[in-house]
Amino acid sequence: MRHSPSLRLRIVGAYVLLALFVGACFSAIGFEALDRIENALVDHRLKEAADRLIDDHLGGIDHQLPGYPSVLNASEMSSVLRALPPGLHELRYTHQHVHVLIRDRGGQRFAVIEDESEFEVIQGHVSIALAAAFVLCVVLALVSGFITASKVIAPVTRLAEAVTGGSLRPDSPLLHADDEVGLLGRAFFDSTETLKRFLEREQLFTGDVSHELRTPLTVILGAAEVLQVRLAGQPELQDIAERIRRAAAEASGRLGALLLLARAPETLHAPLTEVAGIVQAEAERYRPLLQGKPVELAVSVAAGCVSVPARPELVATAVGNLIRNACQFTERGQVLVRVEPCSVVIEDTGPGIPPEIAARVFERREPGPVGSVQGTGLGLTIVRRVAEHLGWKVELLRGAEGGSRFVLHLPAA
Template sequence: MTLSSFNLTSIVNKFRLSYFVFAVLLCATFVSIFMYAETRMEQELVKARLLQQLELSQEKEGEQSIYIADPGIKIYQYDVAPERLKDQATNTVQETSVTVNTKAGITNTNLHFFIYEQNAQEYILTYLEDSELVMANYPVLAIFEQLEDIFANALRVAVILSLLIAIIFSQFSSRQITKPLLDLKKAVEIDHQNLAELTHLPSEVGVLARAIDAQNKKLAQYLKREQLFTGDVSHELRTPLTIILGASEVLASQLADDSYLSEFTDRISNTAKETSEIITALLLLSRNPEKLDNPITSINTIANNEIARLGYLIKYKSVTCTVVAEKDYTVNVRPELLKMALGNLIKNAFQYTDEGDVKITIDSNKITVRDTGLGISEDMMPLLYERFKRLERMNTDNNTISSESSSNKVEGTGLGLSIVQRIMTHMEWQLTHEANESGGSTFSIHYH
């Protein structure tokens, strides 16, 4: 697993990161303790060595302002000590980095120093670390410096091993911790066949499984009620629609060929047919997508039929409609659903275009319906696919939307685009909208 693929939203990765961070913090704690203990031990050893040397020098040389002892020990009376040491020295052994000249050249080493008071006289005792320190001078300090390197190397190895063990353990434990969750995921994915086996578990996974199982039962009951309601309503509506359609046909047959009432009988007939088709489409949408057959359907034929059916909407307008397609394109889909989706887009284009043209373009990837109509304002965009939300005509006199004048209203319920979007989701297609620079809208159905 690469760093770029490490996803912190994953519970498994969170467990792994937690173990690793815990190991890092634990190692940092032990390293800090070791370094503190090592520093304190070195300070005490250096202090004891320097105090020992002060006593020996006083016995051997008497009272002097400066004592020098090899290797690297120098003791000052406070008054003659370097000012830098006076400013920094305390009762606690301190360490600072210095540069010194040796036989091998200029090297960097550490200087240890502290203040000590004896018989009302203060001394600053210093010790300059030197690789030439021999066992005979101060064997305890010499042995400590050797052990210090050994312990430091051992600590590095221990830290590396601890981090490796933490990584390996996190991989194993995270799988064990998340396995019940993965089992729950699989049980939900396979239509809950194994979900009942997890509901009896006393752990948190069992609680979650029981909650999911209870919610699934509620959803199943809700879907069943919705399907029954859809079926019952559709069945009950077909009878009055059939009566309306039959009555409109009888009425049309009794009118003269040039009667102005023929237009109204045609509208009654078309509306009844359209409502019947909507019911058919809704019944198809209420079924599971995998249970529907998808015959080869001609897109060109559907588009031309819808233009002919809805032609009455632009019959008295200065609007032309064209279909652009290099060949007869087909797609595997129920024709009722494609007819409903494309028909709603063409109907909207016809209704909201007073002059200009409506252009339907078909290619191997999408169906585009472009118009030169009203377009869609920015404030309507968030509500574009909401149910019962409709665009009203713009009053050209004051550039405001009119809801009072009946001549400005467009017939419809505001369900068209909502139904189209639902059909797109059902067929796993995509519906997009673009505003035209010259005015109007372009809706595209992407079916590949």
């Protein structure tokens, strides 16, 4: 997942980028101005004064003043100067920087030389000053950005703390601000109140559902117990009554666990539960679904299996749904259930799940076709929800013989 910078860093970054842009513009303008000043004050002045300086030189007048241009004739020029064509030239030496104007006059060549070493020193100082000003601007922008960001982010931070801590009340000053923070606070408050009302309705609904479903299950359970007593001496019918009683008892227990999971998952007690025993019991529970089918149901338990912290009802719900689906949708072949130290694998030789459905098979959907059979729509959604609550991971893979392979990855106890 790509990490996005915080709002504070974005504000500081905007300040720094602005300082870099403005500083770069001013520095470029400054260096360009220095270059133009050099051309205007040195080169232009040298061209304007060249004729007069040459006339003075021919008249025997030499201006030996510091910083004043000097004139050399052809015999006084060095080999470097004699090689220069007429025009303005700039020569740089180790400790000297001169501008030279070569001009022909009356059949003779003259060199008007002006030492610009002092101007170069001044130009260097100005360049250092511009660079220092540029760095100072960036530092000031960085400091100003952090100060401004702290002031801007402070109300947002207080709002986030109020929302996280549940202390956002109708009379909070954050809700009555006229800026964007107030607008955001009011939006958060309205959304939170809507969610609270929704959760309250859901809690009331789940309580009513629990009461309405427990009553008929209790009646079924009591009737099955009475039926067992009255069918004494009839083993075949007594077995059916026992299956009814056991199914009602298990449904009642799982109903309570699922309703509590839907209402407040963090309140569920999680004792250490042996997974292997529950898997074997669930396999036996759904074995009757294979009657009349050429399908073999096999359960294997590997050595080293441990217990996991989980409610037994939830473990049975997750495992039972997967075993039931495998038994229901497999018409021939086998259903293999393996309990390993850190996983439970349910693999079948059924029609499998088409690739276009496999990516969203754990999402809630309307009952509909899954391959050549009808999907339940809710079973795998419940499996995923239970797995997420228990800290497990459920994975769908393709079976070795074309069916489906579901793997429940269990954390170590």
